[in-house]
Amino acid sequence: TIFNLGSINWDHCYQVPHFVRPGETLNAQNYTLNLGGKGANQSVAASKAGASVKHIGAVAQGDTASLMLNELGIDISGIEQQPGHVTGHAIIQIDSHAENAIVLHAGANRLLNWPWVQEQLSKGGPGDWLLMQNETNLLEQSARFARERGMRVAFNPAPMDKSVTLRLLPELDLLIVNQVELQDLSEQTELELAIEKIQRQCSVDLLITLGSQGALYVSASERNQVKAFSVKATDTTAAGDTFIGYFLASRCVSDSISIALQQASAAAALCVTQAGAIASIPDAQQVKNFLET
Numbered sequence: 001t002i003f004n005l006g007s008i009n010w011d012h013c014y015q016v017p018h019f020v021r022p023g024e025t026l027n028a029q030n031y032t033l034n035l036g037g038k039g040a041n042q043s044v045a046a047s048k049a050g051a052s053v054k055h056i057g058a059v060a061q062g063d064t065a066s067l068m069l070n071e072l073g074i075d076i077s078g079i080e081q082q083p084g085h086v087t088g089h090a091i092i093q094i095d096s097h098a099e100n101a102i103v104l105h106a107g108a109n110r111l112l113n114w115p116w117v118q119e120q121l122s123k124g125g126p127g128d129w130l131l132m133q134n135e136t137n138l139l140e141q142s143a144r145f146a147r148e149r150g151m152r153v154a155f156n157p158a159p160m161d162k163s164v165t166l167r168l169l170p171e172l173d174l175l176i177v178n179q180v181e182l183q184d185l186s187e188q189t190e191l192e193l194a195i196e197k198i199q200r201q202c203s204v205d206l207l208i209t210l211g212s213q214g215a216l217y218v219s220a221s222e223r224n225q226v227k228a229f230s231v232k233a234t235d236t237t238a239a240g241d242t243f244i245g246y247f248l249a250s251r252c253v254s255d256s257i258s259i260a261l262q263q264a265s266a267a268a269a270l271c272v273t274q275a276g277a278i279a280s281i282p283d284a285q286q287v288k289n290f291l292e293t
């Protein structure tokens with residue numbers, strides 16, 4: 001099982017002629033409401049890949065987000081409903097040049113209670129993974145507790161916070177970063193120097209996604225690389241989340257890093273051909289068909 005301690009957000013998207021100016025009231029030309037958050041996206045990807053996924057998080061009392069996650073096959077018993085708090089959400093303006101301006105409020109995502117999270121994690125053990133991103137609180141406690149229970153811990157430091165990530169490093173089995181996050185963390189622009197620097201600090205395995213260049217897995221004993229599949233990219237939203245969900249789902253059933261990279265790379269390639277976040281995450285059958293053609 002993948003225990004994913006992660007954010008759940010509602011993304012409110014408004015199409016506007018231009019970004020709202022100080023003091024201005026502007027009518028939106030279009031509105032869509034989508035479920036998102038890196039946590040929710042990664043849970044959906046891992047679940048669609050076929051893994052058993054338990055999401056640990058929090059939403060407002062009565063929020064329907066958890067029901068939507070449940071319909072996508074995710075165990076939602078670890079999602080706390082919090083009276084008096086709001087669900088995490090983003091107010092996204094998209095202007096006529098397709099630029100965006102975003103206000104994000106973490107809400108319940110950063111108000112997780114330790115007794116609740118601890119109780120959820122006590123159901124895990126050897127063979128299970130704890131997956132986390134940097135959109136909730138309780139990262140250090142959760143990583144330590146999961147490790148004590150024999151679980152493996154993967155962390156995707158998005159959005160990057162250098163000091164949080166450096167503190168967490170000793171508690172991790174796997175650190176998953178994109179190029180920007182790797183640069184910010186290592187303060188190195190050159191890939192090999194960045195890898196060296198992090199490996200000097202800690203013996204953690206590194207999974208680095210490199211956009212249209214593919215991805216690289218580096219551990220003390222092996223190094224694996226996968227090329228990105230050549231597709232027509234229309235919207236790269238959730239590509240990283242799809243990659244991570246598929247990679248870990250594969251690691252739950254197989255020790256092979258190269259199989260996991262192949263699955264993840266195919267799923268992420270399919271994701272970038274579709275618009276949207278959760279809507280663009282392919283299921284296992286679509287990935288299988290893609291790899292066979």
Ligand code: ADP
Nearest residue numbers: 178209210211212214215228233239240268269
């Ligand atoms: P993030 O979405 O976190 O910025 P990346 O940009 O590194 O992460 O993308 C994650 C993965 O998505 C890549 O490792 C690759 O497999 C896939 N991907 C991203 N862009 C493309 C693309 N243009 N064509 C094919 N695959 C892509």
